[in-house]
Amino acid sequence: EGQLVESGGGLVQPGGSLRLSCTASGFTLSSYWMSWVRQAPGKGLEWVANIKQDGSEKNYVDSVRGRFTISRDNAKNSLSLQMNSLRAEDTAVYYCARWGYSSGQYYLDYWGQGTLVTVSS
Amino acid sequence: QTVVTQEPSFSVSPGGTVTLTCGLSSGSVSTSYHPSWYQQTPGQTPRTLIYSINVRSSGVPDRFSGSILGNKAALTITGAQADDESDYYCVLYMGSGIWVFGGGTKLTVL
Numbered sequence: 001e002g003q004l005v006e007s008g009g010g011l012v013q014p015g016g017s018l019r020l021s022c023t024a025s026g027f028t029l030s031s032y033w034m035s036w037v038r039q040a041p042g043k044g045l046e047w048v049a050n051i052k053q054d055g056s057e058k059n060y061v062d063s064v065r066g067r068f069t070i071s072r073d074n075a076k077n078s079l080s081l082q083m084n085s086l087r088a089e090d091t092a093v094y095y096c097a098r099w100g101y102s103s104g105q106y107y108l109d110y111w112g113q114g115t116l117v118t119v120s121s
Numbered sequence: 122q123t124v125v126t127q128e129p130s131f132s133v134s135p136g137g138t139v140t141l142t143c144g145l146s147s148g149s150v151s152t153s154y155h156p157s158w159y160q161q162t163p164g165q166t167p168r169t170l171i172y173s174i175n176v177r178s179s180g181v182p183d184r185f186s187g188s189i190l191g192n193k194a195a196l197t198i199t200g201a202q203a204d205d206e207s208d209y210y211c212v213l214y215m216g217s218g219i220w221v222f223g224g225g226t227k228l229t230v231l
Binding site: 035050058059061103105107108111 | 172214218225
């Protein structure tokens, strides 16, 4: 049974930086695409970024491109999200999630419990 | 930019049937978009319900089913129960590595 545990959330001032981490257990991280998904208070889910199994491909939602960087360390079974130039609108619970693959279809099959990032002065 | 559309809210009576949809502001949903469905109750982590159009994730009751209806992906709950009252989200693949969630449907069972 796979498990994802996020850490690194907290309160940060606008313009500041924060690094989120996600540790995977129960499965081999290197076999899966991984994503960060966020949810602002009282709002819906928003896909933020994903990264290919070997880290060779990374994709971002327009609102974070150039400010956030997703990375992975397969040897440590960990995923990270470096967030720079943070804005109030980045305030959200950030989930680490795994992309499963079955019958030619991708879907999010495991989710972490989330870590709260608050951007405020 | 293509928007993923969902009904903002829906209401169903206990024991009733409801169909939630996931569409595109332009175009038709197909397997090329890898549609999947997630359930979330307030304060909880999202739970995977349906993938590959109509495959239930492990442990999901068979009252939940997925399909393509017309030009949209659909999630049907047959025999709704009180604990189905949740937010439901779909996510679609837009190509070039980009995924987009719908705005979610708040389902009320009353």
